[in-house]
Amino acid sequence: MKTTFLALTAWLLAVHLVVAQKPGAVPEWKTATSNGYSYRYVTNDPMKTRFYTLKNSLTVILSVNKKEPRIFSFMPTRAGSNTDPRSNTGLAHYLEHMLFKGTDKYGSLDWAKEKPLLDQIDALYERYNKTTDTVQRKAIYREIDQKSGEAAKFAIANEYDKMIASMGAQNSNAFTSYEVTCYLEDIPANAVDRYLALQAERFRQPVLRIFHTELEAVYEEKNRSLDNDPWKVEEVLMAALFPVHNYGQQTTIGTVEHLKNPSLVEIRNYFTKYYVPNNMAIIMAGDLNPDDLIKKIDQKFSFWQPKEVQLYKPAPEAPLTQIQTREVFGPTPDNVRIGYRIPGALDVKSSLLATLADEVMSNSAAGLIDLNLNKQQKILGGGSTLEKLKAYSVWSLSGRPKKGQTLEEVKDLLIGQVEKLKRGEFDEKILRAIINNYKLNAIRALENNYSRVSPLLDAFVNDKGESWVSYTRRLDDMGKITKKEVVDFANQWFKDNYVIVYKRKGEDKSIQKVDKPTITPVATNTDKQSPFLQTVNDMPMAPVKPVWLDYKKDVKRGKAGIADVLYAPNVENQIFRLGYRLKLGTYHSKLLGLATQYLSFLSTDKLSAEQVSTEFYNLACGYSIQASTDYTTIRLSGLQENFAPAVKLLETLIRTCKPDEKALEELKGRMLKQRADTKLSKQSIMQGLMQYAQYGPKNPFNNQLTNDELQKVTATELVAFIHGLIDLPHTIIYYGPEPLAAFEKQIVTLHKLPAAFATVPKKQVFTQVAQQENQVLFADYDMVQSEISWVRNTKVFDPAQTPIVEFYNNYFGGGMASVVFQTLRESKALAYSTYAYYNTPSKKDEQYTLIGYIGSQADKLPEAIGGMNELLNALPESPVALDAAKKGLKKGYETERILQDAVIYNYLSAEEKGLDYDERQKIYESLDQLSFTDLKKFSDEYLANKPYTYCIVASEKRVNPADLNKYGKVIKLSLEEIFGY
Template identity: 55%
Template sequence: MKHKLFLICIFLSAFISNLHAQTVIAWKQGTSGGYTYKYVTGDPTHSRFYTLKNGLTVILSPTNKQPRIQAYVAVKAGSKTDPDSHTGLAHYLEHMMFKGTDKYGTMDYEKEKPYLDQIDALYEQYNSTTDEGKRADIYKQIDQVSGQAAKFSIANEYDKIMAAMGGQNSNAFTSFEQTVYEDDIPSSAIDKYLTLQTERFREPVLRLFHTELEAVYEEKNIGLDNDGRKTVEAMFAALFPNNNYGKHTTIGTIQDLKNPSLKAIRNYYYTYYVPNNMGIILSGDFNPDVMIKKVDDHFSYMKAKPIPVYSFAPEKPITSPVKKDVYGPSPETLTIGFRFPGANTRDARLLDLMGSMLTNGKAGLFDLDLTKKQLLLSANANSYALKDYSVLLLTGNPIKGQSLDEVKTLMLNEIAKLRNGNFSEDLITSIVNNEKKSIIEQNESYSNRASNLLSDFTAGVDWRADVGTINELSKITKAQIVAFANKYLTDNNYVIVYKHQGEDKSVIKVVKPPITPVDVNTTAQSPFLQSVAAIPASAVKPVWLDYNKDIQRAKSGRAELLSVQNKDNSIFRLYYRYDMGSWNSKLLPIAAQYIQFLGTKTKTAEDFSKAFYKLASSFNISAGTEISTITISGLQENFNATVKLYEDLLANCQPDEAALTALKARIRKGRENAKLNKTNIAQGLVSYAQYGPSNPFNNVLSDAELDNLKATDLVNILHQLNNYKHNILYYGPYTALQAATALTKLHSTPVVFTPYPEKKHFVKLQADHNQVLFADYDMVQAEIYWIRNEGLYDPAQAPKIELFNNYFGTGGMSAVVFQQIRESKALAYNTYASYASPVKKSDPNFFIGYVGTQADKLNEAVKSMNDLLNDMPESEKGLSDAKDNIRKSLETDRITQDDIIFNYLAARRLGIDYDLRKTTFDNLNKLDFNTIKAFHDSELKDKPYTYCIVASAKRVNDTDLQKYGELIKPDLKQIFGY
């Protein structure tokens, strides 16, 4: 995972010039509540680092801005510590840690266990057998016995318990040297959460293994379709031939996936899931003295044991470029990787500075010399810090007609500038100033605090160094940067991966053995679940928005100003919001791109980029279909200078035909790349399904219109922007009146606003028969969407829709769709369904369902979703859990900062003037299963759908597709409009 400087907590109020006078940053020891802990002086997060008697690390970072806690349970073990004969094992185990123990996830463990033991033995027999016929026979036995065992299992009981306590985002992830289990919980539910985690990590039972293995197969196949993942794997294999960073992949090899061993997985658990190799990281609303005792009481049962030390032969220096080639259907890219020391070294901490010297979005060498001058479509530098080594990755995307070798030359020339000192020393100061701003913003979030602490824990980074990083960076000189670049970024010590656009003939999909769907016992619940539910939790009073009280109002010229005051720090965010977009003018999105390449009579485009970056500020113009927003942000101390700089550029930008010519080429290349992107293709099909052949997705300039575009046309649009009616939104230290007063002098508005250009209207279609929209794409998987436009928006329906979605299709692993399609039938890694509300009152609701499956299981996947659309399974417990999740989530949901303004504007577009969450909360208990069932039957059952399918025509045949409706195969020009 990337280690980001902007997540490092620093002194929030200090200016760079005063850094040398600050408190010495050092580890100190404190005692409170009967526990001793360490902390870092000057740490604004006030994080405490405990080590319990059994070696368990506990990191607590209290903040009471929201009544919730971001919780991580981290294990310092991942794909790097997988046995060579069982790659992907850590990832397997991560999946299995959701299956329960002998106390939950089962209706009768004593009856279940003999079957599980048989399955264990059968897998060992399966793995030691080479004869394919015999292996098939053994797998039939595994399938049969698994079906018997499943009769006693309760699928997704972990997720049900979490949902009932108001948990959100329950998930886990595995990477090179960490496996992390994450939950976002109400602070009032901490006792329930700790009780569940204590049991979860006591002794997991590996049940429902063969269906979960199918999900891992799907995940592997998704990876085979991901050219970015293939590029990174090729890069790491070449950078680290001796280390498991390069020798192992997180999901594992196909051969190892086909030969799993429950015995090996269990051994891995007993080896690495021990307290002296684990950490619990909590950030949120709690008293650390109370919290540490709770954690200790729950986890003191764990016993420490020695951890195997991972050893490897040090990597030999790279003395000449190592070249690798990767093929796939997505656009071509070039990636260059340089190897650095491990994350806890000073040189690794400087990697992010090095990355920012190259790309920071405004004034890096890549930004100014390659992107701003439109010599490349894009260029980025990112660091990847790991325990043993770190990596600097440079990625470039070519413009039309450009070779990947030309991309390489351009990027390496910029690296040479670093080595030769061809950059301004002011850039270092500007980077530090921008880090200061970013860190202030990031530190506001309890979840970001926890994420940063987690990253340091698993990578072995000293938190003291993190707290002091800005202090350290402020002392860095240009000469040191030059020396650093000459030490590590030479002409010969890198790996280069050429990602070519074309067929990957090496891809071999994971062929999944046939399985019999299992009964997932969705209505059952264990005594343990009931005991957790009975643990008392303090009531939390919900907080609703009152738009009249929570939003300040003023006038700046002719514009209405809506404001929320920032009383926490010096950050401001300013928005100019227009009720017009690409439906009013297809040129507006082009103009929004064009401005970044323009200057005025007195300043170049480069001058503006440097000036914004020096002020630690930024601006962005976002042109949507019906709403366009200009966002300006920075430090309040630079408010006047930042706004003045933007207004100068907007009012005085000059046409630049050379920049437009380059932009046209850039857009053409971007269009070509979009047609090679399966996600974009799917988006186009979905828009086609909702609106027909002429739709918002393909409402773009034709190739001829693009060719005929004039620079003056775009500049005139920019010059006229302030003359169109717009609202001003402000979040910052000023009051609304202060902001309005300041803006009156900075932002001019006309006496009478210019009317918006006439809007083109797109109307969502009401389908009267089934259709299939198919797009051919070279991929292993098949991606299937169900689309249906529904009735007009009615805010009174909000509680019903919220409950239906949570129960049926969006409630995580406990939702009906997930349980039936993934858990029972193992047809997908990812699946969901949602009855979605529109963004404005005049639009209808719509339904979207999704299944990503192996192409040869398309028919099974379609049937499975269609069965659910026509007959929704009933579970009173599931509905009760859905209610609890919604209720407790709403009780602890706090809309703050500028989100208050955007919530109000969203409500206004829907024709309401109140916080809709209160309506849902007040009416939730009035809803029962009959209500939800009636909603399902009236809106979804036996209705016509449009199936949007992206898959390889080599793997999916027309005969199958035609079974589901009228088959339409729009070509890419029809989908994209060019």
């Protein structure tokens, strides 16, 4: 809820928001029967959720949403890192990875021959686990590597991913947290039969094949965490808050020592213990028929037998009675985090009170931290967040220091706001605004399948869904809470009982890297398939007709004064979204970013900057300004009832904001500190290197005011720039319930337009470079990993190439079933994260760019570069993967629906590329005619054996730049060259 500005008055909600309960209606459990299956539901549940419990105690939770022909599915087990044995931490996470590897029916060419080899590997890992002698361990690992290579000859990697891709699924993934391991898919509504057949088999008898290469991927994930300062802060904070509970005593990924000593026997025991129907659920939301679906689920999963499950029940934590201080060191900027341990999600009243207290402190608009610290620029930035866990929750504050400010001073300022909360120094009206904000967002969540299943997952994890009645009535219950109750809660729980973690810039001498074991690449047999895969792919899917946009019909056009209007009606609710799309971008003015930041700190003749934020919050509206290279869009959204006063407030702010020298000086100081901090971000450094590779020394990334130029900008200059923004040529975009004619009539009275638009400043032109020879751009950064990106510009955008480009991306490097992922991660165990794609430009006069990436241990850099180059230079052929890529693309397009104002922005995007049609249709109609021969020809013409620029961020202590000369001329770039300041 921190990213929204919306809030409504209680009166407006009573009129418009159907999520609110009917007067006197109290949600309660009821039972019903349909199609022979009994289910429970909660009265007044806007999601109309059905809760089934099958005969084998499997929980099934279904919610219907007919907005688009897709279904989002979660399959959780109530077991996560909390239930890892203390002697085998990271085990739940291991298992999550392995449940993509198949069973005895899929993922294997010959199970009878594969199984004895896997049994030998099991035994070798047990020996390895119990052996301490270094020489013996290396010998055993060589045996593991050798046997794994033999076993892999009978394995088919990524059959799960190929099946799920063939049915048109998207976002295939899984995650492990403290209390749950969850498997998620977004599938077409007509793929239910295939999906259920695959999931039933997946959880029947998983096989832990290709284990040692996947284990290396987990090693990489651990090493990435060692380079992630926020992750380290989280671990230190939780360890101090929870000296007893596994929230703090073991991490999800596990310790380095346990990662080095895995036990397949323990992993298999874990599966047998916790992956049972009475501990799992199937949660689905979307275009489904509950009566038909529950019968299919029952039939597919009836083989599953329940077992008694002992969930994690630790001793209670003793109260924290004093402040505990910790320090974390790393290369990223200084920051501070303060954490309080409070009652968990099962304590419903406390959870609601904590939610309100958190929002009073920080809601991105009118919270105590927002107004008193961020708006007044007393710190670089700060906020609060609430992490609701089952046994205990954690409320934390965070802040970053300005230049010359200590972390201790930031801490004092944050604690000062906590004291204001405890003294009740806030307007009680904000409680109503917060609650109404939640109500409005509850309506928005009904439109989205993922937003439906997420709270249902929480309810299942907490108490198998029993808390859904509390969730359904939470908004009304929040409305009954008084200011005194919030203040009393704060005084009860927010004492000198917190943990404070100072993240300081410096060398972390405690890092223990997970060493690279010697791994021989294994066969993946990606060109083979099991009979089970063929059976699943042969299951019929009812045809779904794709729906293409017709820009002439779907985008309504109007006029407001001299401005064009693009219109899309909202026929679902009373929410509006307004946009002014200015023909001014970062290529036109370096002042743009500074000016739009400055605006948020400015007053008008009648309102202070703090009052402006509060007024928007109370009007149920929020504005944002988003700049791209050629355009800037000023957006305003909220409830239509408050459209007029909200537009007037925005216009007043932009037109009449007053210069404030003090605010500008504070902003400059904060920006200079932020700039220095950005230079410490490896992600930002890599982004800069890649822009340098695409455009050369002068590029869009470093097209910024220098520090000297920044210091010379005046308040008067900036305010004049802001005042003139909406005199520039712009298009008005409206999505809302008002008819077009009525909107046109209203907007001309609210949005004052000039007789003629002002002249747009001349645009700076950046030309993409042609890679004539291999080159290495290197930036030194203190970390365990190395980050490597490939960049190559090719030719100017050609719409005729779009189908082959999309096909290539899906096949080559766009997901877990892609060639890149299967080869570099599955076969060679070189990375946790790797991908490659041929990036289509957003404008018709720009060039395509091949972008490749792999993040690996520094000592794997030569193998990582060699592995990606091999794939780029000789595109491998896999008929099975090719078929999956093609079918997945087609089914994805068939079930994709572009709705609401996304129709308008899709049209504008097409216009930028010189198109007057929905390019998805061209792709869809061309796919059946494309073959591997076409992909190979495309790859050979533009990518194979061509010059590339390698962008590498790594530590000189771990990678010698001189060793990179074999990849091309090495240019070590300074941070000033990369960032432009």
